[in-house]
Amino acid sequence: MSIKISNLSHTYSKGTTFEKKALDDINITIERGEFIGLIGHTGSGKSTLIQHLNVLLRPDTGSIIIDGEDIHADKGRLKAIRSKVGLVFQYPEHQLFEMTVFKDVAFGPANMGIAEDETRQRVEDALAIVGIPPELHEKSPFELSGGQKRRVAIAGVLAMKPEILVLDEPTAGLDPRGRDEILGRIKEMHEKLKLTVILVSHSMEDIARLVDRIFVINHGKIALFGPPAEIFAQTQQLETIGLSSTQAAYVAKHLQEKGFKLPDGIYTVDGAVTEILKVVRG
Amino acid sequence: MLKITIGQYYHANSFIHRLDARMKLLCTIIFITVLFFVGNFLGYALAAVYLAIVIMASKVPPKYLFRGLRAILFIIVFTTFLNVFFTQGEDILFAIGPVQITLQGLLNAARMATRLVMLIVGSSILTLTTTPIQLTDAIEFSLKPFKKIGVPAHEIAMMMTIALRFIPTLIEEMDKIMKAQMARGADFDTGGLIKKAKSLVPLLVPLFISSFRRADDLALAMEARCYRGDVGRTRMKQMKLAMRDYKALAVMTIFVALIFALEYLARIWGIW
Numbered sequence: 385m386s387i388k389i390s391n392l393s394h395t396y397s398k399g400t401t402f403e404k405k406a407l408d409d410i411n412i413t414i415e416r417g418e419f420i421g422l423i424g425h426t427g428s429g430k431s432t433l434i435q436h437l438n439v440l441l442r443p444d445t446g447s448i449i450i451d452g453e454d455i456h457a458d459k460g461r462l463k464a465i466r467s468k469v470g471l472v473f474q475y476p477e478h479q480l481f482e483m484t485v486f487k488d489v490a491f492g493p494a495n496m497g498i499a500e501d502e503t504r505q506r507v508e509d510a511l512a513i514v515g516i517p518p519e520l521h522e523k524s525p526f527e528l529s530g531g532q533k534r535r536v537a538i539a540g541v542l543a544m545k546p547e548i549l550v551l552d553e554p555t556a557g558l559d560p561r562g563r564d565e566i567l568g569r570i571k572e573m574h575e576k577l578k579l580t581v582i583l584v585s586h587s588m589e590d591i592a593r594l595v596d597r598i599f600v601i602n603h604g605k606i607a608l609f610g611p612p613a614e615i616f617a618q619t620q621q622l623e624t625i626g627l628s629s630t631q632a633a634y635v636a637k638h639l640q641e642k643g644f645k646l647p648d649g650i651y652t653v654d655g656a657v658t659e660i661l662k663v664v665r666g
Numbered sequence: 667m668l669k670i671t672i673g674q675y676y677h678a679n680s681f682i683h684r685l686d687a688r689m690k691l692l693c694t695i696i697f698i699t700v701l702f703f704v705g706n707f708l709g710y711a712l713a714a715v716y717l718a719i720v721i722m723a724s725k726v727p728p729k730y731l732f733r734g735l736r737a738i739l740f741i742i743v744f745t746t747f748l749n750v751f752f753t754q755g756e757d758i759l760f761a762i763g764p765v766q767i768t769l770q771g772l773l774n775a776a777r778m779a780t781r782l783v784m785l786i787v788g789s790s791i792l793t794l795t796t797t798p799i800q801l802t803d804a805i806e807f808s809l810k811p812f813k814k815i816g817v818p819a820h821e822i823a824m825m826m827t828i829a830l831r832f833i834p835t836l837i838e839e840m841d842k843i844m845k846a847q848m849a850r851g852a853d854f855d856t857g858g859l860i861k862k863a864k865s866l867v868p869l870l871v872p873l874f875i876s877s878f879r880r881a882d883d884l885a886l887a888m889e890a891r892c893y894r895g896d897v898g899r900t901r902m903k904q905m906k907l908a909m910r911d912y913k914a915l916a917v918m919t920i921f922v923a924l925i926f927a928l929e930y931l932a933r934i935w936g937i938w
Contacts, residue, residue, distance in 0.1 A: 478842075
């Protein structure tokens, strides 16, 4: 039970002057229940990759097998696959359109042909997960604050009960509190509902705090992959790609250079605090 | 993704690209007008050759040009159909019941189709080789004489600039929203007319909202940079006619003269 991406390539606008190879022979295996971080600079192919995961784009070559099924094989299974793989786009609040919060969240389940009772239940559950109180359910989504809008939009995808949740920079443009709230909810869902989560983010700190494994994508290829401790230790490689390591990793590295006997593999603030205290207190 | 050639600039460095936008606009208008005077096939052949030379000189790939035709394919087919079946004429080729297909009908249909294709291709060359900004500057310039009778030339030009500028942005935005709704199981392709129209609501509402937001932002950004309309406004790029523009005009004039000469001869010789 996993996602297996093999030899995936995709080229935009083939045969025109705008031709651009966005993905070049991508090979990834993701196990069920993993929390994956996907990082790469703007235009590296992250968005193209995740759009393949729920068949919004079709590969030129290669395949994606989810739970033993080639998701691009059968057009009749499109809806089933799209409810299995929930994709939350960047700035998802821009897709809100209904008269009320409730109706907007119900859009997905309704499209899947789910009965009214069940839809109601799912919508209420999804809104509860993202922390939208019931008194807001009948309000217009356009009256809400930015953070609330985004949570409603995420609920719109959750209401489809995906087994794999893909989020494209879910915290872009939010204040620190909104960001922490959303990431906290995502972590909670990952643990409680055993969701497989793929998080695309530019914030190394967020990635470091949350994920089990990281894929670094550069010019449409997987440049690095491994657990955060391994990835964030490779400061130089990350910087050549136009990314960076976490601030905690930089602090630890500088301290090491100044002669402090810190262990390698520090990349989170909490980890750094523990290790530095150990050294300081002897 | 939607592919719209009209209003899309194709960047290249060619003689046609370097021409003054006003001259290109003038030549395009002349070309289109002349097309309506051509009645014989020699004239069409000449116009086609002329167009082919201009296309080659513009360095725009022909494939790119003709892609724009796809959008109006229906209109071309429809007019051809109308002309073939509903033109009255003496030389009946064959008839099925009340429907007659005449030689005149076929000729008319061929003429109309050629004219339409050349019309679109001709005007596409203008938009493909001229940046929207240059084009609207040219339009503003040509509307200037009408300012005295209250035509808001500058405002019209500015509106066109903004509209053209936002076509690609809106297409991109639409693509994004469409994908986001498809990820939630929206279906834009199947179903009857009413179902299809209904399925557009989740697309159009967000698109309108984002357009208003963009309009707001743009107005603010323009005001912040002291935009106050036409009065006292100078240009970063002054439009100046160069030698090449006069050359282009000369070529155009020769073409027009040839077309009318051919037309005259065709009448005397009795060519279709």
